[in-house]
Amino acid sequence: MIVSRVKIVATIGPASEKTDVLRELIKYVDGVRINFSHGNTEEWRTRVMNVREFRNDITVLGDLRGPGIRTGGMKPITISTGDSVEFRLDDKSDGGFVPVPNSSFFRVITIDDIIVMNDGRLRLRVEKVSGNRAVLTALTSGTIMQEKAIVIKGKDYPIPILDDYDREALKFAVSIGMDYVGVSHVRSSDDIEEVRAELRRIGGDWVRLVAKIEGPDAVRNMKDVVCASDYVMVARGDLGMHFDLEEIPRIQSSIIKESQKCGKPVMVATQLLESMIEQPVPTRAEVVDITNAVMEGVDSLLLTGETAVGKYPIEAVQWLRRVAGEYEGEVRIDREVMANLTDRLALGIVQLAEDIGAKIVIYSRGGRFVEAISRYRPKVPTYVGVSDERILRRLRLYWGVEPIIIGDIKDYDEGERETLNQLIRSGSIAKGDLVLLTHGVIDTYNDYSIRILRI
Known part of the structure; x- marks a missing residue:
C-alpha cells in the first residue's frame, strides 16, 4: 500500500476484476468505485468481496x-450527419423510430434543443415537436441503441432522484457495507436529503453521500448542493454534455473552491487518463490536467474507463499516483478562518505543527475533527487512530490523512497513547520526532486536547 496525500479511486470493471490485476491494482489506490449503471447485484457483490479479500481497509464507493x-x-x-430520425413515446421499436418510454422528454424539449448521446459522440438538433413525437436532425454520425441515456444539453429532467432501480442499488450498498454512495444528476439539496432519508429508512445512515455535480441545475445551485453533501464529485463527463467544453475548467475550479469553502472534500472524475484506455502512457495534456487539479487542492482523483475497461488499468493507477505525488506538496488553497470553534482550532493545529515541524497524531471516534484538520491541507504527516473500521474507510479518502485501526479503547487518553505506540512500532514515528498529539470531542460537548512531545 502506497501512502500519499491526494487519494486515488479506481473503478472496478471487466479490465480490473481479474484476480491478478485486482491484487496489484489495489496496492496503489485508496478506494474503489462500483458503477451501478452496469451489471447486477451478483456482479457488484463479487467485485466488492474480491476487493475486500485483498484489502479490507479500502474505501468502497x-x-x-x-x-x-x-x-x-x-x-x-x-445515422449519418444530416439524417432525420423520429423519437416517439413508446417502450420499444422495430428500428423505424427511437422509442422514449418517458413523456417528460417531450414536455421538456423545444425546437433547436441539442440532444446528446453516446457520451457526447452523437449530437442531434430538435427540428419539430408534436405531442409525444419529435423529429431530430443528426449533427454527427453514430448509432442509437437501446437503454442509452438521452441528454438535453443545458436542461435537467423534472423526475424523482430515486427510481426503483436505484432504490434496489441503495439496498445493496447498505447490505454489503459500502462507505459512500454517489448521487448522480443531483439538482438541489432536496435530492441529497431525499437519498439520505431513504438510507435512514433502510438502516444505512452511516453511508456518506457524494454529490455528483454534472448538470445545469447542480451548477446553478452549487453552494446549496455542496453544503448538503458529505463529499463532492466534479463529474466532468456529463458536465461536458451540458456545457461547452471551454466552460468546463472554470466550472471545475468553481466546484473545488465552493467545496473548500463549505469544508467538504472533493474529487475530480472522468478522462483524467482517457488515452490510457488504449495506450500504456498518458499524454502531456493529461499530465497537466491532473497537475492542475492536484494543485487546486482536490482530495481525490477518480479513474473510470481507464481501469474499468482499459487495456492498462495497473499502469493507469501507477501514472496517476506518480503525477499526483509529484505535485501534492504544492497545493494552493485559501485557508479561510471559519466561525465555529472546531475549524478555528483545526487551523491553529495545522499552522502550529507546520511552524515547529511536528507530525500530527489524532485519536478520533467520529472523524469530524479529522475532517476539519484535513480541509486546511497540512504540510506535515497526519495520522489518525480510530476504533471503528467504517470511520477508517471513510477517512481514507480525505486529503493528507493516514488512518490506522487501533482496536477498542476506553477513553481518549488511551486512544492517543495507543495510536502513538502503534505508529512508533510501525516506524512511521521515530526517536527524535516532534509530535503534536490531539483529539476533539464534538458531538456531545466541545472538549479538545493538544500536547506536544519529543519522542
Missing part, C-alpha cells in the same frame, strides 16, 4: 445510475 431518460427496447439505428 457505489455510484447510482441516477434519474435520467433512456431509449427503450429497439434495434440499432445508424
